[in-house]
Each structure stands twice: as structure tokens, then as C-alpha cells.
Amino acid sequence: HSEEYYPSLLRGLGYKSTREAALQAIVKLHNDAIPLLVYLAEDIHKPDLVRLQAWTALGQIGTVEAIDILVSNLMTAWGTTRRNILRILLKMPSEAGIEGVLDRIGRSGLETLIEQELMFIGQIYAGLVDLSGVTTYGNFSFRDANSAGLPGNDTAQLLQRALRGLEADATERCFLLMKFLYPLDTVQAAAFNIASGQPSLVARGLEILDNTVDIAKKRSLLNLFDQNSEREKLGNLSELMVYKPLAPSDRLRRLLELRHFLSDWALACCFHLAREARWSLTAQQTLVCLQHPTGFVREAVLAYLKIASPRALLELLPRLQNDPDNLVSAQVEEMMAELGAGGKR
Structure with missing residues (x-):
């Protein structure tokens, strides 16, 4: 508990050989570690893995104060950070994370987060539709293109694939959010069937959701998983966002x-x-x-x-x-x- 060692514990999260020991030591500090962990978790210049360890430590500390921090950041974070916080809250023992979210933001707050994800997916569809006719070829030095297994000469295709990746990420966050409202096994079964891509299983997954979900934007959510084009799906999101074609x-x-x-x-x-x-x-x-x-x-x-x-x-x-x-x-x-x-x- 000597404060002079706190910086060493935080640095230890960055190395594979010391990560687990540092994490355990930080968790034993309980609330004393929270300010240090928040500073580390919110530092966008730190590697994603180190920031994940900081969020994980907050979840393992599990006090009222730690849950307050996690839920507060859940409301403002996005992308990978939001996904990580959702997973950490769901894994907390005795459903402490689920109860903590429901106590602090309630059902309406969770529905708002799902609607945010749906509106973002709408923006992705708008991008895919408006950029669908663009094809550019040329030489460029995008050093991560080859490592990602993507073609290195069609930048329009690179962006379209990146947008579809964002759609998949947002869809995953929707399923994670639903787990705070409905039985985990039920939501997991629906997600598994829909992810299969097989028409019969997708239909089964949609049936599960249809019989389970009762949020205000249920139709918009279910329409995302139909085997329709992006343009059709975009039209089904009209109650959340109005699509206006752009150059x-x-x-x-x-x-x-x-x-x-x-x-x-x-x-x-x-x-x-x-x-x-x-x-x-x-x-x-x-x-x-x-x-x-x-x-x-x-x-x-x-x-x-x-x-x-x-x-x-x-x-x-x-x-x-x-x-x-x-x-x-x-x-x-x-x-x-x-x-x-x-x-x-």
C-alpha cells in the first residue's frame, strides 16, 4: 500500500511478464487505486491492452465507487472502450455489474444506448450506400493493409470493408446491451443463430429476439438482421435518422x-x-x-x-x-x- 510503488504497479500492466502480478496487487488496493486506474484507462495515448487492464482492474475491485466509474464511462465511451466496459460489467460476480447498471441508468438508459448504436449503424449504411459507386486504384503506403489481409490498391474498397467492420462492432454492442435487460442465455442464443448467416438459423434468431425484446425501437433493431441490402436497412431506420443522399x-x-x-x-x-x-x-x-x-x-x-x-x-x-x-x-x-x-x- 506504499504510494511510492503505485507508478511501478501501473507500469507493470504494460509487460506480459508482470501484468498478472501487477493487476492482482492493484486490485488489493481497492478504492485507493481508482484514481490511478481512471487516469490510465482514459489516456488515449496508452496502448489498448494497457487501458483494458485498467478497466479490468476496476471491475475486479467491484466496489460501489468502481462500478460508478464504469457506468459513468459506459455512457460517454464509444467503440472498443464501450465494448470492453460492457463485457467487464457483465462478468462481475453475482450480477453486480448488471444490477449496478440498472440501478444507475435504468432500463431507459440502456434503451438510449441501444438507440445510439442503431443511429450509428444508420450512418454506416449511409456511407456504404453513397460510396458504393466509388472505385479508385493507385499506389499508396498504407502499411497495415497487407497485415489485415486486405487488397492494397483499392482505397474505396478498404473504406467499405472498414465500415462493415464498424457495423459488426456496433451490432455486437447491441447484443451486449440486451444482456443487461434479458436472460443472458436467450440473447446469446439469438446472437449465435443470427451470426451463422444460414437463413433458417437467422430466422430462428429473429424469432427469439421477437419473442424476447420489448424496447421502443424493437422493429428498427430486428430489421438490422434481415437479409436485406444496406439501402433497405437504411430505410428501416427512418424513425431514428433521416437519410439524405450525398455526393x-x-x-x-x-x-x-x-x-x-x-x-x-x-x-x-x-x-x-x-x-x-x-x-x-x-x-x-x-x-x-x-x-x-x-x-x-x-x-x-x-x-x-x-x-x-x-x-x-x-x-x-x-x-x-x-x-x-x-x-x-x-x-x-x-x-x-x-x-x-x-x-x-
């Missing part, structure tokens, strides 16, 4: 306005598509994403700026020479040499 470039800018809800991968794909298609983005979108904590997103923004605004890039490069990502800093040095911006200071 592909406008839709891309709209997606970037929702950047806080996009995955790092999808965000990088947006900039690569803008570069290949020669679409202009706003200065705010570009500058904000240039400060993104993930290196390959900054890399994508720099590649876009090289085509879209070499003059602005020339002014920005000297400030980016000490980027913590070695590949990004090497990219900056190469661009500075190519644009004649001088050597490293």
Missing part, C-alpha cells in the same frame, strides 16, 4: 465529422480515399487528425496533405520531426527532403 465527397466529409465514433482503421481509410480521389477535406478535420494518437492515422493524414496542400504540409513538417512513431518520423524526414524543408533540427 461521395460530401459523405466522406460527413464521416469525418463523426471521427470520434470511427475506428482508427476506418479513419485512416477516409484520408487515403480522399487522397486517391482528390477530394478536399476541411482544415479542421485534417489538423485534428494529424494529432491522432495512432501512428498510421497520422501517416494517412500526411499522405493526404502531400497531395491536397503541399504548402501547408511544408509549414507543418518541422513540428512533426520528433513524432513518437518511428515510421511516421521517417515519413516526415523523407517528405522534408523531398519538399526541400531542410534537415532535422
